[in-house]
Amino acid sequence: MKYGKFAHVVDRLKEPQDFRMKSSTTDILSLNDNEVSVELLKVGSIGDRVYDALLSRLISLRIAPGSRIAIDALVREFGVSQTPIRAALIRLESEGLVEKVHNIGFSAAPMPTRLHFENMFDMRLLLEPYMAENAAERSSADMMARLDVYSTAMTELTRSDAKLAYGKFALLDAKFHACIASHSGNELAAEALNRLYAHTHMFRLRYHSQVTEEAIHEHAKIVEALAAGNKAKAREAMVEHISASRARMAPFFQSLD
Numbered sequence: 001m002k003y004g005k006f007a008h009v010v011d012r013l014k015e016p017q018d019f020r021m022k023s024s025t026t027d028i029l030s031l032n033d034n035e036v037s038v039e040l041l042k043v044g045s046i047g048d049r050v051y052d053a054l055l056s057r058l059i060s061l062r063i064a065p066g067s068r069i070a071i072d073a074l075v076r077e078f079g080v081s082q083t084p085i086r087a088a089l090i091r092l093e094s095e096g097l098v099e100k101v102h103n104i105g106f107s108a109a110p111m112p113t114r115l116h117f118e119n120m121f122d123m124r125l126l127l128e129p130y131m132a133e134n135a136a137e138r139s140s141a142d143m144m145a146r147l148d149v150y151s152t153a154m155t156e157l158t159r160s161d162a163k164l165a166y167g168k169f170a171l172l173d174a175k176f177h178a179c180i181a182s183h184s185g186n187e188l189a190a191e192a193l194n195r196l197y198a199h200t201h202m203f204r205l206r207y208h209s210q211v212t213e214e215a216i217h218e219h220a221k222i223v224e225a226l227a228a229g230n231k232a233k234a235r236e237a238m239v240e241h242i243s244a245s246r247a248r249m250a251p252f253f254q255s256l257d
């Protein structure tokens with residue numbers, strides 16, 4: 001086969017009428033060809049839009065925690081093939097919002113209990129100040145550039161009042177914290193933090209909230225200490241931020257019982 005796995009697509013494109021009919025990204029995506037669709041997702045925005053739509057439903061609890069997510073129904077509703085939907089669900093699974101059960105399929109991750117949130121903040125308070133201190137010692141241009149990108153993006157989101165803004169803020173916040181963790185020099189601690197999926201659980205709990213300006217100021221203090229390579233201040237700023245975040249979240253998770 002001259003074109004390997006793309007042979008049948010190349011054949012289709014040889015037919016002038018077919019080519020005209022399938023010239024838009026949307027139409028090509030509905031060809032139901034997995035490999036090609038995945039490639040196209042990289043340049044098209046179908047995958048992002050499917051992801052955003054599902055993210056928004058999971059945050060707003062329109063897809064209730066624990067409930068099944070039927071791919072066939074989403075295929076009909078969005079008018080796309082299974083591929084971008086599966087890709088979005090796999091991405092959401094990696095972000096802790098969706099679970100995949102063998103032979104059953106995808107479902108929305110259950111809402112954690114109050115105890116789970118308490119334990120999560122205890123873990124963060126044990127791990128993150130230590131990692132911030134280490135990161136201050138190893139402060140690099142790469143880390144500072146990344147933190148600047150995330151901080152800037154979060155600041156821009158505060159100007160938006162869309163419900164989705166809070167979800168996006170939480171994901172950026174997760175990246176901000178993961179970046180410091182990955183520069184701590186302790187991979188095990190960074191992995192432990194990552195596995196908490198703290199941010200994704202928090203934003204489902206507070207989906208109706210607006211992005212908070214306070215977190216932006218707290219992050220700025222952390223960045224300042226890291227840039228100065230000041231270990232003690234980095235630790236202190238991280239303790240302050242996580243404690244303040246816990247206080248902001250407490251009224252929400254304490255009502256879970």
Ligand SMILES: [Zn+2]
Binds near residue numbers: 177219
């Ligand atoms: Zn934060």
